[in-house]
Amino acid sequence: MQSPIQAYLDGLHAQLARMQGGEVANYIPELTKADPSWFSICLVTMDGAVYSTGDSAQKFTIQSISKPFVYATALADRGVKFVAGKVGVEPSGDAFNSISLDPKTGAPLNPMINAGAIATASLVAGATPEAQWQRIVDSMGTFVGRDLDIDEDVYRSESDTGFRNRAIAWMLKNFGIIDGEPMASLENYFRQCSILVDCRDLAFMAATLANGGVHPLTGRRALPLEHVERVLSVMATCGMYDFAGSWVYEVGMPAKSGVGGGIIAVLPGRFGIGVFSPPLDPKGNSVRGIEVCRHLSRDFDLHVFSRAGDPSMALGRIYTADQAPSKRQPSPQMRRYLNDNAHRIKYLCLHGFLAVDGIEYVIRRMIEMAADSSSFILDMHQVDGISESAARLLNDARLRFAGENIAVVFSRIHRRHAIKHFLSTTSPKNDRGYLSFEDNDLAVEWCENHLLGDLAMPTPDPIALVDCPLLRGLPPELLAQVDKAATVQCYRQDESILTTGQAGDGRVFFIADGHVSILVPLKNGAHQRITTLGPGMSFGEMALLGQTTRSATVVADGEVRCWVLEANDIDRLARDAPTLRIVLLENISRDMAEKLRRATQWIAALA
Numbered sequence: 001m002q003s004p005i006q007a008y009l010d011g012l013h014a015q016l017a018r019m020q021g022g023e024v025a026n027y028i029p030e031l032t033k034a035d036p037s038w039f040s041i042c043l044v045t046m047d048g049a050v051y052s053t054g055d056s057a058q059k060f061t062i063q064s065i066s067k068p069f070v071y072a073t074a075l076a077d078r079g080v081k082f083v084a085g086k087v088g089v090e091p092s093g094d095a096f097n098s099i100s101l102d103p104k105t106g107a108p109l110n111p112m113i114n115a116g117a118i119a120t121a122s123l124v125a126g127a128t129p130e131a132q133w134q135r136i137v138d139s140m141g142t143f144v145g146r147d148l149d150i151d152e153d154v155y156r157s158e159s160d161t162g163f164r165n166r167a168i169a170w171m172l173k174n175f176g177i178i179d180g181e182p183m184a185s186l187e188n189y190f191r192q193c194s195i196l197v198d199c200r201d202l203a204f205m206a207a208t209l210a211n212g213g214v215h216p217l218t219g220r221r222a223l224p225l226e227h228v229e230r231v232l233s234v235m236a237t238c239g240m241y242d243f244a245g246s247w248v249y250e251v252g253m254p255a256k257s258g259v260g261g262g263i264i265a266v267l268p269g270r271f272g273i274g275v276f277s278p279p280l281d282p283k284g285n286s287v288r289g290i291e292v293c294r295h296l297s298r299d300f301d302l303h304v305f306s307r308a309g310d311p312s313m314a315l316g317r318i319y320t321a322d323q324a325p326s327k328r329q330p331s332p333q334m335r336r337y338l339n340d341n342a343h344r345i346k347y348l349c350l351h352g353f354l355a356v357d358g359i360e361y362v363i364r365r366m367i368e369m370a371a372d373s374s375s376f377i378l379d380m381h382q383v384d385g386i387s388e389s390a391a392r393l394l395n396d397a398r399l400r401f402a403g404e405n406i407a408v409v410f411s412r413i414h415r416r417h418a419i420k421h422f423l424s425t426t427s428p429k430n431d432r433g434y435l436s437f438e439d440n441d442l443a444v445e446w447c448e449n450h451l452l453g454d455l456a457m458p459t460p461d462p463i464a465l466v467d468c469p470l471l472r473g474l475p476p477e478l479l480a481q482v483d484k485a486a487t488v489q490c491y492r493q494d495e496s497i498l499t500t501g502q503a504g505d506g507r508v509f510f511i512a513d514g515h516v517s518i519l520v521p522l523k524n525g526a527h528q529r530i531t532t533l534g535p536g537m538s539f540g541e542m543a544l545l546g547q548t549t550r551s552a553t554v555v556a557d558g559e560v561r562c563w564v565l566e567a568n569d570i571d572r573l574a575r576d577a578p579t580l581r582i583v584l585l586e587n588i589s590r591d592m593a594e595k596l597r598r599a600t601q602w603i604a605a606l607a
């Protein structure tokens, strides 16, 4: 099944691919060769799942997106204090190539503008410029998760025409920001900008930062954790240069753009995003890239000042209906089928506030299990709430699964209107709405019926009293006497047959037609169904053990016909035939053992 997240990205790509406007960078001649129609989007999760669309394999030069990663490397190599003495962390509000230096110290205002980046390229570890270059390309490779190369043509093209940057480098030397040979550092800067990446690489670089400095797939640490927030802070305030204010206001994600057409955006602890499309706006940012991030932020509630959490915490226990079947007494044929297939019904216990990242994780796990599933029960008992975007994705997934005859139902939403509201208002027009059950027992019974199909509604064969399991093993002449002593009682739908706490009157009931639910009262006034009984089953038999009050309420689920045996009739018959009581007690014990086994199953599953 296609993930709704993938479907959303495909749709967004199709919508924005039609966008015109912007110009491919031309001040570095080689960059003019880029195709303005190139366009890709990639999103990577904290456990390395990749969603990508468009020209995601198209390579391009990383340009300024390299800057936060070289800054990170300088922090790791030289420490915060030393680097802070060379490069500030203040937004300049100027263009990326402005010569924004501190008037007193000559230090560049921040590491995202060219001046700051050229300075940080000189700060990474290495006794020689060659060693420093190796350090830069190795460090970048750890963020990407593979070895990197540069585009020699772009490098040569920029080195031959980068006069403004040469002037900046000499000024940095003049102010003692660059200690060594400034042109060597500048060449390393040109090389870092010429590193070849694709959109997936960008998303993994962003995801590594989002993941506390650890690459989600390789597991290698690219940056000590204590520096991650420093890099993200500078990206948030300076990453988009003189568009930084609008960016934080409208998109709200630490980001970095490059004149090659790339943009990365980072959602700490949630996602890494990469976008690529060469046409740039006058500030040097990808026109389509900006729009993609605006949409993602709005549609997925990704603004960094909105809620966040560990996505996998959205999903707690997963167990199956063969561990926790419904409490009804299925027919032997149904039981045989359920014994072999109930594992295809999955319970997923959801937790906390469900945002897009959490729901993405839940949906992905459901997709992974889909091949061996007929239905999913989303237990909402411990869910605090759900964002509109997450509810929309969940409804989308529910309909997609329905298209594959996999049911997604909810249980235990109870009266939480905020959850019901978003699940209802984000249901697509053509949707009949979601199914929600008060408790898991009702939910799993529905799912069993969904699994059983025609088997679920067997037309129960007529059962004679003498064939009821509770009377199994009685000799024929005794059965005939019991049959004669029994009376017939009929009940209407929802009629209470027995009530919890009611004085025991010694009657034992055998169901001839219809179904009854056995209920126990809950503190909140509701009732929990313990089981459903059908033809041939009996209830009230505890009266035979001298029970004084009824332990449960029994309600007719529809029209019900019962045979009723009075305890004193049974006593009378047993006086002449002690076998009767022995056989009854043996059958009751066997039935109780089965009920105890099923109860133990449930308790184990819920433990």
Ligand code: DON
Pocket: 063, 064, 065, 096, 097, 114, 158, 165, 190, 193, 257, 258, 259, 260, 283, 284, 285
């Ligand atoms: O130094 C330059 O001008 C380029 N190598 C990088 C500039 C850049 O990517 C600006 N970001 N939007």
